[in-house]
Amino acid sequence: MERPSRLLLVSELRVRNSAYDVSLSRSLLTWKRRTSSPVYHPFRPRFCVPSFPRRQASGVCHSVSVSEIISVREEEEENGCKDDGSWKKINEREGKDCRQAFTVLYVERCQQHRWRCAEVSFTCPEGALCQRWVTSIREQLAAISTPKQLLVYINPYSGKKHGKHIYEQKVAPLFALAGVTTHVIVTEHANYARDHLRTEAELKKFDGVVCVGGDGMFSEIIHGLIWRSQIYGGVDPNCADESLLPSSLRIGIIPAGSTDCICFATVGSNDPVTSALHIIVGDSQPMDVCSVHHNNTFLRYSVSLLGYGFYGDVLTDSERKRWMGPARYDLSGVKMFLTHHYYEGTVSYLPARGIMGNPRDANRCRSGCVVCQHNGRLISEKAERYQMDEETDRESEGEWKTIRGKFLAINAASMSCACPRSPKGLSPAAHLADGTTDLILVRKCSRFDFLRHLLRHTSKDDQFDLNFVEVHRVRRFCFTPRPCQSDSDLDLRENGKHQIFGQICRNHPACGCAPAYSSWNCDGEILTHKAIDVRVHSNLIKLFARGIEEPTVFDDLTNPCAI
Numbered sequence: 001m002e003r004p005s006r007l008l009l010v011s012e013l014r015v016r017n018s019a020y021d022v023s024l025s026r027s028l029l030t031w032k033r034r035t036s037s038p039v040y041h042p043f044r045p046r047f048c049v050p051s052f053p054r055r056q057a058s059g060v061c062h063s064v065s066v067s068e069i070i071s072v073r074e075e076e077e078e079n080g081c082k083d084d085g086s087w088k089k090i091n092e093r094e095g096k097d098c099r100q101a102f103t104v105l106y107v108e109r110c111q112q113h114r115w116r117c118a119e120v121s122f123t124c125p126e127g128a129l130c131q132r133w134v135t136s137i138r139e140q141l142a143a144i145s146t147p148k149q150l151l152v153y154i155n156p157y158s159g160k161k162h163g164k165h166i167y168e169q170k171v172a173p174l175f176a177l178a179g180v181t182t183h184v185i186v187t188e189h190a191n192y193a194r195d196h197l198r199t200e201a202e203l204k205k206f207d208g209v210v211c212v213g214g215d216g217m218f219s220e221i222i223h224g225l226i227w228r229s230q231i232y233g234g235v236d237p238n239c240a241d242e243s244l245l246p247s248s249l250r251i252g253i254i255p256a257g258s259t260d261c262i263c264f265a266t267v268g269s270n271d272p273v274t275s276a277l278h279i280i281v282g283d284s285q286p287m288d289v290c291s292v293h294h295n296n297t298f299l300r301y302s303v304s305l306l307g308y309g310f311y312g313d314v315l316t317d318s319e320r321k322r323w324m325g326p327a328r329y330d331l332s333g334v335k336m337f338l339t340h341h342y343y344e345g346t347v348s349y350l351p352a353r354g355i356m357g358n359p360r361d362a363n364r365c366r367s368g369c370v371v372c373q374h375n376g377r378l379i380s381e382k383a384e385r386y387q388m389d390e391e392t393d394r395e396s397e398g399e400w401k402t403i404r405g406k407f408l409a410i411n412a413a414s415m416s417c418a419c420p421r422s423p424k425g426l427s428p429a430a431h432l433a434d435g436t437t438d439l440i441l442v443r444k445c446s447r448f449d450f451l452r453h454l455l456r457h458t459s460k461d462d463q464f465d466l467n468f469v470e471v472h473r474v475r476r477f478c479f480t481p482r483p484c485q486s487d488s489d490l491d492l493r494e495n496g497k498h499q500i501f502g503q504i505c506r507n508h509p510a511c512g513c514a515p516a517y518s519s520w521n522c523d524g525e526i527l528t529h530k531a532i533d534v535r536v537h538s539n540l541i542k543l544f545a546r547g548i549e550e551p552t553v554f555d556d557l558t559n560p561c562a563i
């Protein structure tokens, strides 16, 4: 609970011709209707709770956190004077300034974690008081670190190709209202944004980067930013054992893609207006990033799903159907389910030890997550010890475990991977910034059993409570596919000299035409290498988000959108 802070300004002002006691503290703007006798409502709080940081839309008292005020504007003379006839006449007679109304734009919460921009206009008895209010609110806003200048990349081909329209119609007007200036770049080809960020972009000029698109577009942004931080800091990205340097610029996601799981799992909805408001108020959500290497050669970074087998095959198949838009995943999903391919290989992993939480607990990663805070601290302390005494840390890291088998899917979920197709996600208890990834192994089983597992992604049932599924919370893992014929053959395949899906594996017992290898789905991008070494880097990037908010009693009872 926030502590009530000292009031900076208190006045009697009018809102829609009713008298209100309005007060401003460093943390809250409150307006409370003046009534001779209290207004009772059976379900609504009767009295204002100034320390409550959210707007309370009761008939009696409203309060909005200063950090959720988008802007304040003075109304033009006409509006200001029109609002209240009696004050206008007095002021005109006395020759006073007639600009006596101001409007506050602020965040209002709606259903399903969506935010909207609401506004309230206050009329003051005189212009000087109006000025004081506007100045005081602006002073409080200036003390908050909100982004003023943003670099925006739009992928015009993401999702249903609505990215530009979404940005222009829904986002740009809000940025303008909030006084945020932007430099907008519409990408011309794949990796345009990544390469621009790596080499050209003048990052010092910006307070953050915004991507308009899907998970693939977000992936381009983090690849550009992380690469740049390592090169400037003298870290070799090819060395899998090196600790990576964090990127200081926050990233905002305006969802306009096909799955948008990174946005959904960090905000709770795929709504461009909500995301724009999280950017404007300057939210900050740290996030872990996995580095993916092959033989000490850097391949990619991943923040959501690294999936071999089912999700790798769905992605490979769906890329050929890109013209269908987001529906391509449904068609490929059904097709790959029917195909029922399994893959042989060895998974080795380093379990995350001494941490809070496990992949099957009921603890969900939510705004201000204590698991992330606790484990993040633990990992940075370990990293400091590692620098002082390499040997001690190697011992405390624990032992690698190895599992060899036939798998329908090997998934590493570094976040829940919640999305509209699967509202609780691939690993519902995974955390955004706890320094771990949840390694999910789905062993070869019948089609019926695999369907049971998949359907549990869409229901409340536990997808891990099946004897062919196991899940481990890990800091690092490696995968090696079972060599098809010889190791040299595998190398040739990995260099792209063979058509993986045209190959017939003599050792595959299920049928004569099944592929020996799948591909990795890395945040929705295909990885051609099969053998990979994955390491989690704790808190490497920051998003303009705050994690999914827990609905509060006040939201349930008083939210006008919810009633």
Ligand SMILES: CCCCCCCCCCCCC/C=C/[C@@H](O)[C@H](COP(=O)(O)O)NC(=O)CCCCC
Binding pocket: 214, 215, 216, 217, 257, 258, 259, 260, 261, 304, 305, 311, 314, 315, 329, 330, 333, 334, 337, 417, 419, 421, 422, 425, 426, 454, 455, 457, 458, 521, 522, 523, 524, 525
């Ligand atoms: C036969 C019934 C199948 C029901 C399965 C439902 C399970 C859905 C789980 C979805 C997990 C999604 C993880 C997110 C991955 C995204 O990063 C990736 C790229 O997103 P974008 O760039 O925005 O397109 N999306 C996918 O890989 C799609 C997976 C869809 C699987 C059906």
Ligand SMILES: Nc1ncnc2c1ncn2[C@@H]1O[C@H](COP(=O)(O)OP(=O)(O)O)[C@@H](O)[C@H]1O
Binding pocket: 155, 156, 157, 158, 159, 160, 186, 187, 188, 189, 190, 191, 192, 212, 213, 214, 215, 216, 217, 218, 220, 256, 257, 258, 259, 260, 524, 525
């Ligand atoms: N201008 C462009 N033309 C073609 N491809 C692009 C362009 N800009 C980005 N891309 C690529 O498009 C792919 C899909 O982008 P993404 O935003 O993930 O959309 P979707 O969610 O529909 O898959 C990514 O691989 C990205 O690198």
Ligand SMILES: [Ca+2]
Binding pocket: 214, 215, 216, 217, 257, 258, 523, 524, 525
């Ligand atoms: Ca994509």
